[in-house]
Every structure is written in C-alpha cells, then in structure tokens.
Amino acid sequence: MVNYLARLESLFYLTICAYSDTMLRYNFGKKITEIFVNWKEKFMDKEKIEKAVKLFLEGIGEDPNREGLRETPSRVVRMCEDLFGGSKEKASKVLTTLEGEKHDEIIFLKDIPLYSFCEHHILPFIGKAHIAYIPRGGRVTGLSKLARVVDILSKRLQVQERLTTQIADVINDILRPRGVMVIIEAEHLCMSMRGVKKPGTVTVTSVVRGLFRENPATRAEAISLLQRERGK
Numbered sequence: 698m699v700n701y702l703a704r705l706e707s708l709f710y711l712t713i714c715a716y717s718d719t720m721l722r723y724n725f726g727k728k729i730t731e732i733f734v735n736w737k738e739k740f741m742d743k744e745k746i747e748k749a750v751k752l753f754l755e756g757i758g759e760d761p762n763r764e765g766l767r768e769t770p771s772r773v774v775r776m777c778e779d780l781f782g783g784s785k786e787k788a789s790k791v792l793t794t795l796e797g798e799k800h801d802e803i804i805f806l807k808d809i810p811l812y813s814f815c816e817h818h819i820l821p822f823i824g825k826a827h828i829a830y831i832p833r834g835g836r837v838t839g840l841s842k843l844a845r846v847v848d849i850l851s852k853r854l855q856v857q858e859r860l861t862t863q864i865a866d867v868i869n870d871i872l873r874p875r876g877v878m879v880i881i882e883a884e885h886l887c888m889s890m891r892g893v894k895k896p897g898t899v900t901v902t903s904v905v906r907g908l909f910r911e912n913p914a915t916r917a918e919a920i921s922l923l924q925r926e927r928g929k
C-alpha cells in the first residue's frame with residue numbers, strides 16, 4: 698500500500714512537473730513572440746502609415762479609391778521599410794576591423810552613392826559621400842563596410858550636416874584612426890522643386906577630425922586626392 702501511494706505520489710509529481718514545464722515553455726514562447734511583435738510594431742506601424750497615406754491623398758483633394766491610387770498606401774508601406782529601414786540598424790555593428798594591415802597612409806573612398814530624406818520636408822536629398830581616414834595601429838575596414846555605414850545612416854529622416862557628423866563619429870569610435878574626413882555633396886529636392894527652385898544646387902558639408910583637422914597639409918593632400926581623381 699505504501700509502495701502504491703509512493704508511486705502515485707511520484708506520478709502526480711511528474712504530471713505537475715510536465716504541466717508546469719509546458720506552461721513555462723508556452724508562456725515563455727508567447728512572451729518572446731509578444732516582445733518581437735511589439736518591437737516590430739514600435740519600429741514601423743504599417744497600419745498607421747497606410748491610414749496616413751490615405752488621409753494625405755484625401756487631403757490633397759485626390760480620391761484614394763480611384764484605380765491608380767487604390768494600392769498606393771500599401772505600396773508606400775513597403776517602400777518605407779526599405780527607405781527608412783536604417784533606423785533599426787546600428788551602423789557601428791557593420792564596421793568590422795581588419796587588424797594587422799600595414800597601411801598607415803590616407804585611405805580614400807570617393808563617390809559613395811547617397812540617398813536620404815530631409816526631415817524638414819520628407820523629400821529626398823541625393824548625392825555622394827567621400828570618406829578619407831588614416832588608420833592607427835593597422836586598424837582598417839573593408840571598403841564596402843564604409844559604403845554600408847553611409848547606407849544605414851542615410852535610410853532615415855536626416856539633415857545633411859548630422860548625417861556627415863554621424864558617419865565621421867562611427868568611423869572615429871570604431872576604427873579610432875589618426876584622422877578622418879567626411880565630405881557629402883548633395884542636391885536637396887526641397888530646394889530644387891520648391892521654394893527657391895534652384896535645380897542643380899549642391900550643398901557641401903564636411904567634418905574633419907584628428908590629423909585632418911590639426912594638419913592643413915594632410916587635409917590639403919586628401920582634398921587634392923579627391924580633385925585629382927576627378928580629373929580637375
């Protein structure tokens with residue numbers, strides 16, 4: 698009888714364990730799913746964008762239900778994920794260093810294509826970024842990584858000055874170079890299409906750090922590299 702009770706007790710205990718284990722796993726899984734869904738929604742609320750585009754179309758006197766516009770709100774949602782997707786990525790994560798390279802002269806990457814959005818008018822500014830840096834302790838990065846940094850930081854609402862500073866800051870923080878220089882040349886559609894209407898006007902911003910700032914000769918060398926490669 699005692700034996701039977703003991704067995705019953707352990708069976709009962711095992712059942713409880715299995716039950717709580719399942720509950721724990723189920724709740725845990727549910728929690729993770731909730732966190733993930735919340736995070737995604739927090740990052741980009743597709744429903745809100747869709748509603749807003751529909752309202753906007755109505756606002757400018759369009760009929761959002763006419764054939765050409767019916768799919769426009771959902772098209773804009775898909776486009777937003779691509780155009781503003783940089784906000785969820787960390788530029789510093791992609792900038793991996795290749796240690797042990799012997800190069801300690803200027804590394805120059807010019808004409809990196811750049812597409813971003815001015816946060817004042819939500820219209821594009823399009824141009825090129827040029828990045829020069831002088832490695833310290835052999836810490837260099839792949840050239841494509843620098844282009845990725847420009848891409849990630851551009852795919853969000855920006856102002857050109859801040860974008861230039863952010864690119865320089867990421868390079869400075871991760872590679873800790875002896876100097877870094879970032880130049881952006883861009884045409885702002887909010888200037889070309891509206892307001893002053895000056896198509897072709899290019900805004901140039903630059904940020905210089907380290908040796909490029911302290912030593913005019915080093916800075917001049919980088920600028921001549923940019924001009925020489927352009928055949929000026």
Ligand SMILES: [Zn+2]
Pocket residue numbers: 815816817818819820885887888
């Ligand atoms: Zn603008």
